Amino acid sequence: MRVGVITFPGSLDERDAQRAVKLAGGTPVALWHGAHDLEGVEAIILPGGFSYGDYLRAGSIASHAPIMAEVIDAAHKGMPVLGICNGFQMLAEARLVPGAHGRNDCGTFVRRDQKLIVENNNTAWTKDFAQGEEIIIPLKNADGRFVADADTIKRIEDKGQVTFRYVGMNPNGSLDDIAGVSNEAGNVVGLMPHPEHAVEPGFGPDTAVAMRSGLDGLKFFTSVIQSTILSKA
Numbered sequence: 001m002r003v004g005v006i007t008f009p010g011s012l013d014e015r016d017a018q019r020a021v022k023l024a025g026g027t028p029v030a031l032w033h034g035a036h037d038l039e040g041v042e043a044i045i046l047p048g049g050f051s052y053g054d055y056l057r058a059g060s061i062a063s064h065a066p067i068m069a070e071v072i073d074a075a076h077k078g079m080p081v082l083g084i085c086n087g088f089q090m091l092a093e094a095r096l097v098p099g100a101h102g103r104n105d106c107g108t109f110v111r112r113d114q115k116l117i118v119e120n121n122n123t124a125w126t127k128d129f130a131q132g133e134e135i136i137i138p139l140k141n142a143d144g145r146f147v148a149d150a151d152t153i154k155r156i157e158d159k160g161q162v163t164f165r166y167v168g169m170n171p172n173g174s175l176d177d178i179a180g181v182s183n184e185a186g187n188v189v190g191l192m193p194h195p196e197h198a199v200e201p202g203f204g205p206d207t208a209v210a211m212r213s214g215l216d217g218l219k220f221f222t223s224v225i226q227s228t229i230l231s232k233a
């Protein structure tokens, strides 16, 4: 399965996302922000980083990049799209997922191995997790505070669109401890922590943290490959 990873000016983590796709058994395809071509991919990842230097608002300028017209169209037609950190900020700015992002409540950049609970395993990117599974995924950002108006929070809580919640501590002041959300259909998921940094032992939150494998992030990528194969069966 071909999974596109889009590079924007200021992206940082596209190589790691491509590597995660490969480790999960997929074929990563490098896509360019300025193109109008998804090159026949069946899923898309918007990677982490500092697109356009986080000017205006993080993710805002990138959400208007040429390729985003194709991404928005494909997402509305059901293509799986994952936004990681800066990619999550882009999804929110493009209105593909609800909510917005503000500066972390501590006022500084935060980096930590973060415990999350999987609140909804019925999305294209979470099917390989158990409902309620606790996982550890690295977090690193400055503008990670998830915000939305009260009606939106109620709606996404009621409809199961809160995909991940922070456990143990809330690293940025996100409302309802929300770490990740999906669109209503469940094909588009955005989250602040970085699953592509937890796909192999020795390069993520492995044995030092509660003797875990450091592989919790891999299931995002195997999930989308599995769900795409199953949708064709």
Ligand SMILES: NC(=O)CC[C@H](N)C(=O)O
Binding pocket: 047, 048, 049, 050, 051, 054, 058, 084, 085, 086, 087, 140, 141, 142, 143, 144
């Ligand atoms: N790791 C990232 O993707 C950083 C996201 C964003 N630029 C922030 O600092 O909030």
